[in-house]
Amino acid sequence: MLNGRRLKVGVTLYLRRGQQSIWENGIFQNCYFLAMLLARSPLVEAAYIVNGGDGEAAEAGEFLSLAPVPVTGMEEARGELDVVIELSAQLNPEWARAFRARGGRVIGMRVANDYVIDIERMMFGLPHGMLVSGTPYDAIWTLPAFERMCAAYYGVALRAPVVTMQHLWSPVLLERSLARAGGTQPFGYEAGRGRWRVAILEPNICMVKSSHIPMLAVDVAHRQQPGMIDYLRVYNTMGLKSDAQFVGFARSLELTRQGRATFEPRLPVYEILTQQADAVVSHHWENAQNYVYYEALHGGYPLVHNSALLGGCGYRYAxxxxxxxxxxxxxxxxxxxxxxxxxxxxxxxxLAGLDPLGAHNVEGYSAAIAEVFR
Structure with a gap:
């Protein structure tokens, strides 16, 4: 508590019009797990999701049916909350200045490699990423995966102290989605298959997480040991099928030439790992903490990766x-x-170390909130 007072804390989420799925991007899960933690913090009287989008809470469907805390609007948040954590929906600078003028604190939480994303978008005329908009922050939170490349960038561009926070994850969303799907096939690796079905799940929307290195690695393994792979499925590639360079790259693989590689849309990970894959091969560039890693590990699936932040789990390559x-x-x-x-x-x-309800994580985040009032 701060001077005997507990705080009202909100986390921004961009709710757009129409139905949304918890699995359509990682930011919803980030928001969910942080809200879980805040609701457990002894420093927090009440935690909220702050809707910063143009959609209504009633339209958000699956996400808000699972939400661990109530949803409030921007105007209500400005008058009632003590702390707003900008996570999904970015704050209007005027809103943030008015909020701080009445004693509120604004924390920006950055959970992507914004340095690379911003460079790509500035150079190639893509929609903007992180906004250097003049919003006043009391602190910037980021994750260990982005500390080396982005911490100085955030501190100088956003003019606030940067704090590295623990990444959070829990199987609760995975387990609830599996229960809602009502599938008969369990989520978990099953031993004994003679040939493996291999999945690549990189989003392919930025160079920090793309399928190229995994595709080559799987193809080399197939050339070296032809009886090992049943087929390769490369997800999140529907938008690349019209790109001549990607098509040429894909056709160069022996797996493609032999009809053992397919290129698929985005699907929820619980569908892929229960029905279509035995192993996951991944790659990142300065993006070493990903929910798909945790989901694969939770199910006991072999995860082939190049992350230094998985505690020695999986099968790491250089x-x-x-x-x-x-x-x-x-x-x-x-x-x-x-x-x-x-x-x-x-x-x-x-994975126990990532638990949003773990005492060590609740204490760490509570201390970081208390710090912005010092």
């Missing part, structure tokens, strides 16, 4: 090394069934 990625996939294929118990235990221990 940076942009396609050959090492192929080796990691082959090692996973050779050993995963035999070591599945240890793999699951290591994943459980790592």
């Amino acid at each position: 940076d942009f090394d396609c050959m090492d990625g192929a080796l990691a996939l082959r090692q996973a294929y050779a050993s995963h069934d035999a070591t599945l118990g240890q793999y699951r235990a290591a994943a459980r221990a790592f």
Whole structure:
């Protein structure tokens, strides 16, 4: 508590018109897990999702049917809240100045590699990313994945102290979605398949998470060990099918030439990993913390990755090394069934550290909120 007073804290979310799914992007999950934590904080009297979009809460469908805290509007938030965390919907600078003038605090939370995203969008005429709009912040929160590349960028461009926060994740959304789907196939790796169905799940909307290195790594593994892969499915590539360069790249793969590779739309991860895949091969550039990693680990699926922030879980390869990625996939294929118990235990221990309701995370975020009042 601050001088004996508990706080009212909101997290912004952009609700657009029409139905929205919790699985359509990671920002909804970020918002959900942070709201879970805030509702548990002893510093917080009440936590809210602040609707900063043009849609009505009643239209948001799945997300708000699961929401862990109430939804409020921007005008109500300006008059009633003590802290607003700008996460999904970006704040109007005039709104933020008025909010701070009555004693409120504004925290900007950055959960993407905005440095790369901003450069791409400025150079190639794409819609803007992070807005250097003059909004006054009391602090900027970011994640360990973005500290090296983005922390100084945020601090100078946004003129506020930058604090690195723990990434948050819980299986609660995954488990609820599985229950709602009512599928008969369990979410979890099943040992004993002679050939693996491999999935690549990168979003392909920015260079920090694209399918190119995983496609090459899987293809090299197939060339080296032809009996290992049943097929490769590359998701989030429907928009690339009309791009001649991507088509040429995809057709260069042996898996494509042999009819063992397909290119798919975006689907919820719980559908892919229960019905269409045995293993996930991934790649990032300075984007080492992703929900799909956690979901794969939670299910015991072999995750071939290049992240240094997974506590030693999965099968790691070096940076942009396609050959090492192929080796990691082959090692996973050779050993995963035999070591599945240890793999699951290591994943459980790592994922427990991300729990939004874990005391260490509640304490850390509560302390960071208290800091903006000092």
